[in-house]
Amino acid sequence: MTPDQSSVEAFFSQNTSTPLEQLMLPELQASGVNLWLKRDDLVHDRVSGNKFRKLKYNALHACETGSARLLSFGGAYSNHIYALAALGASLGFETIGIIRGEELEGNNSTLAFARQCGMKLHFISREEYRGKNSPEFVEKLRTQFGDFYLIPEGGTNDKAVSGCAELSREISGQIDADFVCVACGTGGTFAGLVAGVESKTKIYGFPALKGAVFLNEEIDRLLPGGSTVPWELMFDYHFGGYAKMNRPLVEFMRYFYQHTGVELDPVYTAKMMFGVIDMIKNRIFPEGSNVVAIHTGGLQGLDGKRQEMARLLGDL
Numbered sequence: 001m002t003p004d005q006s007s008v009e010a011f012f013s014q015n016t017s018t019p020l021e022q023l024m025l026p027e028l029q030a031s032g033v034n035l036w037l038k039r040d041d042l043v044h045d046r047v048s049g050n051k052f053r054k055l056k057y058n059a060l061h062a063c064e065t066g067s068a069r070l071l072s073f074g075g076a077y078s079n080h081i082y083a084l085a086a087l088g089a090s091l092g093f094e095t096i097g098i099i100r101g102e103e104l105e106g107n108n109s110t111l112a113f114a115r116q117c118g119m120k121l122h123f124i125s126r127e128e129y130r131g132k133n134s135p136e137f138v139e140k141l142r143t144q145f146g147d148f149y150l151i152p153e154g155g156t157n158d159k160a161v162s163g164c165a166e167l168s169r170e171i172s173g174q175i176d177a178d179f180v181c182v183a184c185g186t187g188g189t190f191a192g193l194v195a196g197v198e199s200k201t202k203i204y205g206f207p208a209l210k211g212a213v214f215l216n217e218e219i220d221r222l223l224p225g226g227s228t229v230p231w232e233l234m235f236d237y238h239f240g241g242y243a244k245m246n247r248p249l250v251e252f253m254r255y256f257y258q259h260t261g262v263e264l265d266p267v268y269t270a271k272m273m274f275g276v277i278d279m280i281k282n283r284i285f286p287e288g289s290n291v292v293a294i295h296t297g298g299l300q301g302l303d304g305k306r307q308e309m310a311r312l313l314g315d316l
């Protein structure tokens with residue numbers, strides 16, 4: 001049975017305003033920049049950060065169209081799959097996760113959690129995964145699982161853009177931001193921030209993928225009405241590519257935690273924050289400006305990375 005609309009609305013209206021905290025780091029004193037952290041990691045304990053924002057209007061639309069079953073795609077450590085599974089368990093949606101990599105079948109903590117939430121996991125090869133958006137493949141999934149509401153990989157579609165536009169408006173209500181900075185995977189969150197901003201704010205995106213110039217076009221596609229504010233992607237902070245990390249990045253995470261008490265994740269937010277601090281050191285932001293960096297959450301995958309992080313620090 002489709003969950004009832006009012007319970008979905010109630011779920012998404014909790015914690016509608018996440019804190020905005022000023023960061024005090026030694027680098028900032030010389031630059032005269034005010035750096036703020038938008039703690040969207042605190043929006044919900046399991047439906048974390050930007051995934052909460054991206055799922056909101058998808059879940060509501062599923063309700064409106066009478067769909068009780070949500071299906072989506074992701075890698076074995078996907079924050080999106082984790083969040084979707086948790087959402088399904090909280091609200092009573094059936095969830096199906098199509099997972100890249102048939103060799104996995106398995107039991108990392110992300111997938112174990114998804115299973116615990118009742119998500120049905122279906123593993124496909126990397127090759128099949130590349131063709132996941134073809135009508136034939138989706139038809140095959142409908143034959144196998146019955147009808148479903150399809151949420152694209154990473155949760156990115158026009159509904160996600162609407163949800164992330166609300167995040168932009170929430171920030172505008174908290175501060176007069178000159179710059180807003182966010183990590184990018186599919187670019188959906190970034191596009192929503194651009195769509196929702198009203199003032200003269202410039203939005204900077206930090207792709208977590210190497211060679212992500214395709215994102216410029218993808219963001220144009222997600223913003224059919226164009227944009228009224230300047231935006232730019234910073235392509236030099238991917239640290240070797242998606243989910244790759246090295247010693248300087250892990251040292252930075254440790255440094256940031258020691259000074260702020262806030263944990264970052266090595267896939268997205270640490271790379272973004274490293275980029276922001278680097279730009280501050282390079283005097284990209286004028287003195288006196290308000291720079292807001294968004295903590296998009298996603299700390300669920302961190303435990304699986306601790307061993308590699310310790311090894312990179314030479315502690316193992």
Ligand SMILES: *Cc1c(COP(=O)(O)O)cnc(C)c1O
Nearest residue numbers: 079185186187188189268296298
């Ligand atoms: C998914 C994710 C992103 C990327 O969001 P997109 O909308 O795909 O660009 C950024 N940060 C975190 C923590 C994420 O989990």
